[in-house]
Amino acid sequence: MEKILVAGAHGTTGKKIVNLLKESQYFNPIAMVRKEEQKSFFESQGVETVMGDLEEDVSPVFNQSYDKVLFAAGSGGKKVVEVDQEGAKKMIDASKQHNIKKFVMLSSMGADNPSEAEELQDYLKAKHNADEYLKDSGLNYAIVRPGSLTDNELTNKIELAEKLNKRGEISRNDVAQTLVRTLNDDVANKSTFEIIKGDTIIADALNKVAVH
Known part of the structure; x- marks a missing residue:
């Protein structure tokens, strides 16, 4: 089992990602x-946690080893x-220092x-x-760029x-599913792609970006 560090784990999409990883x-x-109550939220579900704040020094987060990092944090x-x-830059630097095998953004x-962009320019510029x-x-990476996020059910299909x-x-369910599948070694290495809802099963859509 590969150890996946999830930044932004307590966010709406982050929780879905952690659940999928837990079932994998x-x-x-x-x-x-960042907070004790978030820690107990995950630990009550049997999920390991690590304390870290993206606005502070993140190097203590890497006192244990991980195979890959999934960055789903947002302000x-x-x-x-x-x-x-x-x-994000701090996490990338630390990942590089600790020979992380893949960074999914x-x-x-x-x-x-x-x-x-007509709106959210500051946000998109930061991204x-x-x-x-x-x-x-x-680093080996995959950058996943979804369209507008909804709280609809999982369809398991994207464009x-x-x-x-x-x-x-x-x-968000389809985004989480895509991100988790992107962690696989044979998918989306050194690649950047956009996703919206569509008619292609996620695994099949990702096979197209298997080779960069």
């Missing part, structure tokens, strides 16, 4: 949390530079070209900077392309 036969989640628009950008559609930093890091050239929405 390949992965063992370690939930990175909810409040601290986009501190959390979405600089927090939950980004956002529009992060490739923030200046074109863009974090994504570029990851690409330049030398995926490096650039979709259209807007769309996707459920």
Whole structure:
């Protein structure tokens, strides 16, 4: 079982990711949390936790070893530079130092070209900077850029392309499922892609980006 450090584990999508990892036969989640009550939330479910704050020094988080990192943290628009950008960079630096095998980044559609966005420009700019930093890091990575998030049920189907050239929405459940599948060694290495709801089963859609 590979140990997966999940940053942003207590977020809406993060909780779904941790659940999927917990049910997986390949992965063992370690939930990175900021607060004691978040710690007990996961530990009551039998999920291992580690305390860490993206606005502080994250090196103590790496006092234990992990195989891969999944970054699903977000400030909810409040601290986009501190959390979405600089927090991500800190995790990337630490991952590089500790020879993490793959870094999966939950980004956002529009992060490739923030200046074109009609709204959320600051957020998308922070995401863009974090994504570029990851690409330049030398780490193996996958950057997943979903459209607008909904709380709809899992469909297990998406539309995926490096650039979709259209807007769309996707459920957090399908995003979580995509992110977890992207952790696999034979899928989406050194690749960036966009996803919205669609007609292709997630595993099949991801097979298209298996080889960079």
